[in-house]
Amino acid sequence: MARIDLVDLAHSYGGNDAAPESFALKPVTMTWRQGGAYALLGPSGCGKTTLLNLISGIVTPSRGQILFDGADITPLSTQKRNIAQVFQFPVIYDTMTVGQNLAFPLKNRGVPKAEIDARVKQIANLLDLTPHLDRKATRLTADAKQKISLGRGLVRSDVAAILFDEPLTVIDPELKWQLRSKLKALHRDLDLTMIYVTHDQTEALTFADTVVVMHDGRVVQSGTPAELFDKPAHTFVGYFIGSPGMNIVPAEVTGREARISGHPIALNRSYDSLPPGAKIEVGVRPEFVDVAAPAPGLLSANIERIDDLGRVRFARVRIGDAKFAARVPPGFSVSGETAGLVFNPSHVHVYADSRLVEGTA
Amino acid sequence: MDKTINQKAWFLVLPVFLVVAFSAILPLMTVVNYSMQDTFGNNQFFWNGVGWFKELLDPSTDLGGRFLASLGRNLLFSAIILAIEVPLGIVVALSMPRDGWSVAACLVILALPLLIPWNVVGTIWQIFGRPDIGLLGYTLNSLGINYNYVSNEFDAWATVIVMDVWHWTSLVALLCYAGLKSIPDAYYQAAQIDGASRWAVFTAIQLPKMNRVLLIAVLLRFMDSFMIYTEPFVVTGGGPGNSTTFVSIELVKIALGQFDLGKAAALSLVYNLIILIVCWVFYTVMTNAGAERPVKQGAE
Numbered sequence: 130m131a132r133i134d135l136v137d138l139a140h141s142y143g144g145n146d147a148a149p150e151s152f153a154l155k156p157v158t159m160t161w162r163q164g165g166a167y168a169l170l171g172p173s174g175c176g177k178t179t180l181l182n183l184i185s186g187i188v189t190p191s192r193g194q195i196l197f198d199g200a201d202i203t204p205l206s207t208q209k210r211n212i213a214q215v216f217q218f219p220v221i222y223d224t225m226t227v228g229q230n231l232a233f234p235l236k237n238r239g240v241p242k243a244e245i246d247a248r249v250k251q252i253a254n255l256l257d258l259t260p261h262l263d264r265k266a267t268r269l270t271a272d273a274k275q276k277i278s279l280g281r282g283l284v285r286s287d288v289a290a291i292l293f294d295e296p297l298t299v300i301d302p303e304l305k306w307q308l309r310s311k312l313k314a315l316h317r318d319l320d321l322t323m324i325y326v327t328h329d330q331t332e333a334l335t336f337a338d339t340v341v342v343m344h345d346g347r348v349v350q351s352g353t354p355a356e357l358f359d360k361p362a363h364t365f366v367g368y369f370i371g372s373p374g375m376n377i378v379p380a381e382v383t384g385r386e387a388r389i390s391g392h393p394i395a396l397n398r399s400y401d402s403l404p405p406g407a408k409i410e411v412g413v414r415p416e417f418v419d420v421a422a423p424a425p426g427l428l429s430a431n432i433e434r435i436d437d438l439g440r441v442r443f444a445r446v447r448i449g450d451a452k453f454a455a456r457v458p459p460g461f462s463v464s465g466e467t468a469g470l471v472f473n474p475s476h477v478h479v480y481a482d483s484r485l486v487e488g489t490a
Numbered sequence: 491m492d493k494t495i496n497q498k499a500w501f502l503v504l505p506v507f508l509v510v511a512f513s514a515i516l517p518l519m520t521v522v523n524y525s526m527q528d529t530f531g532n533n534q535f536f537w538n539g540v541g542w543f544k545e546l547l548d549p550s551t552d553l554g555g556r557f558l559a560s561l562g563r564n565l566l567f568s569a570i571i572l573a574i575e576v577p578l579g580i581v582v583a584l585s586m587p588r589d590g591w592s593v594a595a596c597l598v599i600l601a602l603p604l605l606i607p608w609n610v611v612g613t614i615w616q617i618f619g620r621p622d623i624g625l626l627g628y629t630l631n632s633l634g635i636n637y638n639y640v641s642n643e644f645d646a647w648a649t650v651i652v653m654d655v656w657h658w659t660s661l662v663a664l665l666c667y668a669g670l671k672s673i674p675d676a677y678y679q680a681a682q683i684d685g686a687s688r689w690a691v692f693t694a695i696q697l698p699k700m701n702r703v704l705l706i707a708v709l710l711r712f713m714d715s716f717m718i719y720t721e722p723f724v725v726t727g728g729g730p731g732n733s734t735t736f737v738s739i740e741l742v743k744i745a746l747g748q749f750d751l752g753k754a755a756a757l758s759l760v761y762n763l764i765i766l767i768v769c770w771v772f773y774t775v776m777t778n779a780g781a782e783r784p785v786k787q788g789a790e
Contacts, residue, residue, distance in 0.1 A: 187679050207682040220680040223698040233694070237685040281684055 131197040131289040131322060133161040133184065138193035140179055153179045155346045156193065161324070161339075163198075166316050168337035169326045172369070176346040177326045181292050184324065186210045197289050213282020214292040218299055219274030221266040228253070228262040231280045238285075252284045255315065272304045276311075283319070290322040297332060309336060330370050342366045358414070359476070364483045367412045373436075373443060373454045376418065380411040382479050387411045390449045392428045397474045398488025407481040415454035417476035420444045420461065420468045427469025430455075435463060444468065524755035542756035553744075553753050557760075559732065560740040567647075567736060568715040571654045575711055576704065578655065579662025584696070586667055597667075600660040612724025615653040619725070639726060643733040646726045650734055653721055658714070662707045669703035670696060702776070709772045713765065737761055 139156040149155070154176040161167055169177040182188040184195060186207035194203045202210055222230050228249055235245045253259045256276045261269060266277055275296055282291050293312075297305045313336065316323050327333050333340050334354040341351040342365070350362035361367035367375030381388045382403060385396045389411060403409060423429050430446035430453060442457040446468065455470055457463065479486045525542055527535040548554040586596050603611070619639050621627040630637040639649040673695060681691045719738035722728065728735035728743075735743075741761065745754030 185679075185683065187682070207679070208685045212683065214680065214683050216676040216680060218674065218676060220674075220676050222694040224694065233686070233690075234684040237687065237690060278680070281680075 132163045132199075133290060133322065133324075134194075134196040134199070135159050135161075135184075136194040136196065138180075138183060138190055138195060140183055140188060140190045140192070144191065152191070152346055154183070154190075157348050158193075159341075159348065159351060161322065163322055164320045165339060166313075166323045166337045167325065168333035168340045169324065169343060170328070170330060170333040170340050170369075171343035172328055175343040177328075177343050178294060179346075180343070181214075181294055181324065181326050184290070185212050185214050185292050187214075211285070211287050211289045212292060213279075213285065213288050213290075214294065215275060215278045215282065215296045217295045219271055219278055221269075221274050221277050223267050225266060226263050227258055227266050227269070227277060230266050230277050231258075231262075231284050234281050234285055248284050248286070252280045255283070255318075256280050256311070271299045272301070272308055275300065275308065279312075283315070283321075288321065290324060293323065293325040293327075295327050296325075297327075297329075305332075312336065330372075334370070342369065344369070360478065360485065361412065362485045364410060364412060364480050367414070367478075371414055371416075373415050375412045375414050376453045376455075377410050377412045377480070378448065378451045378453065380409060380479075382409050382411070387477065387479065389428060390451075394428065394472050394477060395474045396477055396479070396488065398490055400479050400486060400488045403479075403486060404481050408483070410480045410483070411477060412480055413472060413477045415443055416456055417473040418453075418455040419471040419473075420446075420455045420457050420463065421471050423465070423467050423469045427471060429467050429469055432463060432466055432468055446470070521755045521758060524751045525759050526752070528752045529749075538752060542752050543760070545753075546756055546760055553757075556732075556740055556744075557737070557757055560735050560737045561764075563734070564716055564718075564736045567651070567654075567718070568712055570651055571658070571715050572708060572711055574651070574655050575659045575662050576708060578659050579707065580666050580700070580704075582659065582663035583666035583670055584692070586663075588671075597664070600663055603657050603660050604664075606657070608720035609724050611653065611657050612721040615649060615656075615721070616725045619649050641730055643730055646730060646734050649725060650722045653725065654715060654718070657721070658711060662711065665703045665707045666700055669700035673699045705772065705776050709769075709776075712768065712772075716765065716768070 135157055137156050137158055138154065139152055140154040141152040143151060157180070169180060171177050179188065183190050186202075186205065190203065194201050196202065197210070222233060225233065231249045231252055232245045235248060240248075249262075250259070253262055256279065258273070258276055258280060261273065266274065269277070279291070279296075282288055297308060300308060309332065312323070312325075315321070325333070325336050327336075334357075338353065339351060340354055340357055342349050342357065342363075344363070344365040350357060350366045352362075357366055357370050361370065361375060364375070364377045367377060378389055380394075382396070382400050384401060385399050387394045387396055394411070420432075421427060428448065430448045433445045433447060435457060436443045436445060444455050444457050444463065446453045446455060448470075453470075455468075479488065526538060526540070528538045528541075529535050542553070545551045545553045546557050549558050582600070587593050606614075618624045619627045619637075621631045621638050627637055627639075636642075637645050639645045677695050677699075678691065681695055686694065717738055718736055719742070722734045722736060723739055723742075726734045728739045737757075738761075741754055741757050744750050744757060
């Protein structure tokens with residue numbers, strides 16, 4: 130159990146001399162509290178697995194430090210870090226039974242046999258593996274194997290954090306839910322720090338209290354699922370989280386007004402000191418733009434198609450060349466090729482060079 | 491779905507039938523025919539029924555004694571070279587680099603002995619071991635070790651075994667290396683996290699993951715050493731005495747040396763049968779080892 134601090138941590142597979150832009154993980158400083166459930170979310174190649182491997186010690190950082198409860202563990206080997214890791218593909222020891230698999234980490238550390246047996250029983254119970262304890266681990270299904278990998282981490286009483294590297298990739302969809310709720314339950318019961326790497330936003334948002342969104346080797350935002358949804362700190366977060374993602378369109382912003390294709394949109398806050406020369410964009414989630422009948426005063430758009438997701442409908446429209454998605458209010462029937470867009474000003478955000486600009490009230 | 495019946499397909503298979511008939515079935519039948527007869531030359535044959543087979547399996551007769559003695563030597567030889575080459579091959583594979591330019595260098599060096607023809611290997615060791623001009627023989631003798639594979643049984647065996655190890659350990663090592671390379675990194679990382687020692691990594695991960703290639707390696711090495719002919723024939727000629735006369739050498743002596751076609755045919759049939767049985771046992775073991783795995787393997 131530990132609080133984890135990352136201090137100016139960075140890594141390049143090409144060594145420390147590589148150009149800063151080529152770093153797989155660009156310098157990051159953040160603190161993860163003990164007992165938290167964190168998700169590292171981002172597309173393939175964004176550096177999330179690198180960050181995870183730095184924490185587990187499989188990769189040694191080019192720069193910076195990792196602290197567990199304030200103690201610098203950067204130079205320590207994986208064995209000495211007391212972390213557990215569950216990999217993308219189940220790692221089980223083929224020749225051993227489920228029980229022997231669970232006992233393996235304790236046996237390697239020379240724990241007395243009676244204690245091992247007790248721990249293994251307890252963990253097997255926790256993971257519903259008790260009926261399989263004497264079976265060969267190779268014969269089990271993928272989700273049971275992942276539980277064994279997880280169990281090998283949990284079986285050690287001193288484990289500081291459990292790291293998950295896309296652990297549900299090979300699991301069937303209906304079992305994914307079960308296993309994820311199991312993880313949630315374990316997290317509540319055991320008060321362990323869990324770090325979960327995934328490229329699946331649903332997985333990240335349902336598992337974690339804090340989601341760390343990564344893009345191109347950088348942490349672009351770290352926050353609760355609600356924060357990520359309501360106030361994306363980076364256009365990438367807006368676009369990556371949510372389905373459909375946030376609308377991001379170029380605009381001219383002055384004071385409390387944004388102009389999209391020359392049409393004014395009211396803003397809730399005032400933006401007077403935007404950095405000169407920056408690329409200014411306006412971002413708004415489709416959930417906060419309604420389609421209405423074309424009317425003077427409304428931004429007009431060409432309707433391309435309507436996506437009916439069952440509980441909600443989204444209109445895919447075009448403003449000039451820019452693609453845009455907007456909610457179709459219940460009961461509204463779309464007629465004609467053009468529609469007006471009604472913005473909810475409190476959810477329209479302004480971005481300068483892809484980063485959120487906080488306006489003044 | 492309806493199956494269309496098209497008898498013309500037989501014509502496509504016919505060439506294969508013909509080739510197999512001429513290359514395998516007809517020669518085999520000739521051997522079966524010879525094995526039931528005795529000949530005194532002049533192309534005169536006399537019916538002998540299963541007489542040769544009875545003699546073969548009876549150690550008190552000349553033929554049986556020679557066959558069973560050479561079979562025993564052959565089994566001992568196979569057992570010894572397996573006991574050396576398999577562990578040695580594993581050790582070599584484990585100590586090979588996992589990546590970088592040195593991998594290619596190691597592979598080339600390992601593959602070299604495999605590329606040399608059998609009788610060249612025999613000749614190399616025949617000269618290498620000679621006490622008068624061979625580097626090995628001369629060195630050993632000048633160190634005070636009395637080494638002579640022509641006159642000493644133990645030296646002859648040692649030479650033949652070392653030669654086989656030199657020639658074929660590479661094959662085991664290459665197979666094991668392929669097996670090791672197929673283990674995903676996650677296994678090593680998990681073992682590291684689980685605090686496994688080097689030995690535990692070997693027994694819990696590497697050996698189990700190599701078991702299939704090891705089975706193939708053992709099968710190949712057993713078959714090949716059981717059929718060995720050229721190398722010991724070139725080096726020792728089966729001597730001193732009969733001490734390194736293996737089954738195939740005995741067979742050639744009977745068939746071509748004495749021109750006892752009936753005895754030789756019976757011997758080669760039994761020899762063939764032993765090899766078939768061993769193959770079948772290995773095949774069964776291997777398919778059963780495969781059946782233990784679940785059908786879905788994931789994208790390992």
